Amino acid sequence: METKPGLYPAVFEVLDKCNYLDWRAQMKTYLIAQDLWEVVEGIQETPDQETNDFAFKAWSKKNSMALHVIQISCGPNSFSTIREISLAKIVWNTLAEKYTMRKTTYSGTDNNRNDSYVEYVDLYKAVRGGDWNAAKEFLRRHPDALNAKITTLGKMALHIAVVAGQEPIGEELVGQMSTEDLEILDNFGDTALNEAAVRGEYRLVQCMLKKNASLVSIGSSTQTIPLVTAITYGQIETARYLYSVTPLEDLMPEKDHNGATFLSNAIYTRNLGKNSFSNCQDIALHLVERCPQLALALGKDGNSPLLALASTPNAFPSGNRLVFWEQWIYNYCIDIQLAAPSTNEINGWNISNVENQQSYQERTIVSGIKHLYEMKLIHIQSKELLHQMCEGLSNLTIQQRQESFVNATIIRAIKNGIFEVVSGMLKADPELEWTKDGKSRRIFSIAVLHRQAKIFSLLYGLITKNAHTCHQDENGNGMLHMAGMLADSSMLNHISGAALQMQRELQWFKEIESIVHPKAKEAINKDGLTPRQLFTKTHKNLRKEGEQWMKNAATSCTVVGALIITIMFAAAFTVPGGNNQNTGLPLFLNRKWFTLFILSDALSLFSSTTSVLMFLGILTSRYAEDDFLVTLPRKMIVGFSTLFFSIATMMITFCAALSIMLSGQDWIVILIICLASVPITLFIVSQFRLLVEITISTYKADIFDKKMKPLF
Structure with a gap:
């Protein structure tokens, strides 16, 4: 066959059964370059010859040229398939159907064969677009597509339905799939349940777990179970449900990091809810009661739930500043009785009862004090949670303290000004009063440095007060030197005006000066400065x-x-x-x-x-x-x-x-x-x-x- 002037075979090798993907890519590029792709793709509709004869002739010429290019690029077997077809678009689709409808087995190492999933394009579009009738018809003709990986990312149709938020189609797909199909992982190691947990598809999560309850224990590529995934992404309602069906064995610290990670996120998530009763502090309290050893276990981020609690000032009264009328309502107008769920309920947590209780509380609270009610509820739960977490502190060895970051936890609580955590930990383990940070500063010196007055006041109740006031860190700075250092801007910003800030800094210095040993007033640090000289130097700009x-x-x-x-x-x-x-x-x-x-x-x-x-x-x-x-x-x-x-x-x-x-x-x-x-x-x-x-x-x-x- 001879080509017309200006046209030549668009590929180095004519089409056969082994090279369709490469042939298709080269051919498409050539057709686009020759301004013929619109005819092949069907973007340009066929003009009506009676109404516009000139446009029809131009389209016919392009169609013939595109058809000719495709024909001369086909081998004998391929050409015989399209010999009688006169439209370039139909020729193109016929060849695609001929060479892609054979199911391709996925190989984890072959991630570049993007076109091996062309056969599932219609199913993908139907599921993503919410067209269940089209998807059902495709699955009727190709039943093996139900559990096939239809994208280059290895996702099934159910994965696509979850990602696209097509809940009805997802439920239909779950109904047709087997329990084993639901356990299929995509290229990232995620089941469709994990995808649903990320996006908070509550009904789809329920639907999948009703068919295969074991999905709740299948982790992602990072070994994160759906429960942890849901709460990490702030999907509170979904996390509550998953918690009710997740076996306690999956959360035990002896197994992996999931339990500690979930508990830490449950503590942090108290701020993620948009309504007053969407916090997960109650879940955290319930889990600690069931598994106390999780309090000091390390999560995926290497931190313990107790450290997470010490990082949330707003979870305690000392971390909230209320005006006088709010404080009055908080103290005298809000009465909360904290009742833990019965451990005889399903997995120790009955979601319906919790939801009913919350609904009742919402109906009985005046909207004007709803925020204060929620705040006090979180505070009460946090105090009880802290009490549960601190019970085992006194039984830890020095090595266990280090591994669980107990010392880092009390230091974090001091820096954040969480009086309840500091006092609770000291009550549980008095030896923590000798805790030092990386610069050999003891906890009360740290309290002075960060201007935490209420925490420092704990020193007055200790018989070892003098031992703390005389201590020096690795740089020779005593407690009075700490008072001479400029406070963090986060602490000073609570005070109006630079003059009042300077006044508060002087008050701190004078108070510490009144309790330290007289010799400490003239002590010199490694920089050769006395506390007063250090105060003058650091407060010059203020x-x-x-x-x-x-x-x-x-x-x-x-x-x-x-x-x-x-x-x-x-x-x-x-x-x-x-x-x-x-x-x-x-x-x-x-x-x-x-x-x-x-x-x-x-x-x-x-x-x-x-x-x-x-x-x-x-x-x-x-x-x-x-x-x-x-x-x-x-x-x-x-x-x-x-x-x-x-x-x-x-x-x-x-x-x-x-x-x-x-x-x-x-x-x-x-x-x-x-x-x-x-x-x-x-x-x-x-x-x-x-x-x-x-x-x-x-x-x-x-x-x-x-x-x-x-x-x-």
Whole structure:
């Protein structure tokens, strides 16, 4: 056969039964290059000759050229199959069906033979597109496709249904598959159940496990069982169900890491739920009760569940900051009775009962306090979980402590400020008080370094207090040196303004200085610095920032105070109604509103003057380190207080003056008084909180609880 001008065989070898895949790839490239692929693929529809004869002739020419290229590239056996076909598209599909409908056996080492799955394209499209009728028809004609790997990733049709979220088709496929088919792994070593666990396909998980319960114990390529997979990906509902059907033997630490990994993730997952009762803290508590040794077992990440608990501050009251009204509701308005599920239920966990209990709780909780209810529920569960986990600490050997990262756990809890974990671990094993970190710092020195006041207060209940206060780390830093180091920004950010941050740092230093041995005050570390020298060095920038913060605040308030002085001074000599021309006395002298007017004017003038003087004292201060402890904050408190008072009395003066002038027009007076309260309210809302913080920080009791009861 001869080719037309410009056309030549597109492949080096003509098509036969052994080289279809290579032939197909080369042929497709050639047809695309010759602008003939649209005809072969069927992208370009056949034009109607009657309505558009020119377009039909152009299409016919392309079809003939494509058909000719395919024909001259076929061997005798292949050509005989397509000899009588006149459309290039049909020729192409006929050859594909001829050479790909033989089932190809998958080989784990042959990952590059992508086109060996062409025969399953229609099934793949039908399943992914949710067309069960088309998928069912394909499976009727090719029943062996039900358990075949239909993609290059080795996934069955059921895998595809799960990935595409086609739940109805997935259930139909499960119904037709055998129990052995459900155990087939894809190229990544995952069953379809593992895929469903990743995506939280709750109904498909139930459907598969009803047919083959042993799937729950089949791990992925990383030996992770579906239960762990579900909770790792935050699929809480699916994880709850899988927990109810997973044998306890699969979670035992002697078998593998799955139990500890699941328990750790159950602790972390308390924050993943979108509604108030989707946390898995209750599952963690239940599992620890069934298998206490999991508390210190190592998970896949090399950490223990107890370490996970020490990494979740929000799981305990000490890790949550509530405003006063929230704290009141938390303490007195929410009552939770924690009841563990009966161990006589299926696998120790009855999901329906839990769901019913949660539904009842949701109905009975006022939506406004639902968040606080959930918080308190988690706190109670976490405390009970901690108690269960710490029971075996005292029986551990030194080696077991190291292997279980017990020392790292209590150090983590101190850094995170979780008082409950630290006190619980110390109660369970008093020897933990001698724990050191990698720099030979003991736990109470670490508490000082991270400014954890409540945890440090535990020291007051120990008879070994002096031994801890005299200890030095590998760099010669004692406890007072730790107080001299700048606190983490995460701790300082809870305090408003650099000046108050500097004040809190000084308070820490002074408190630690009062309890350490006098010799420790002049102790020198490896850098040749005493604690005070170290404090000055590390707090140099914070002191400058505090100075600037104080000056900015004082400057702004001085301007406001000076403006009030000017207004009130002028108002005292321009009284409402004017003066009597004969006596010089105010005309409304005997009215009660006039008395209020003149008193409030005087009070506003005197208080604003006091405020300005206080702020001027701040501006002219020397800003020494110790000034930030009491002197500067006290001036700021007096200045703010008198400024607030002067603004309030100024508005009273204004309202009293209008009442005198508009006598008998009560509705106007009331309206003006209401409007006058707006600026006072705005100013108090924006600045009063700062005044309260400065006052509390300066005059409240010691930051430590020196009456802490002994732990042991």
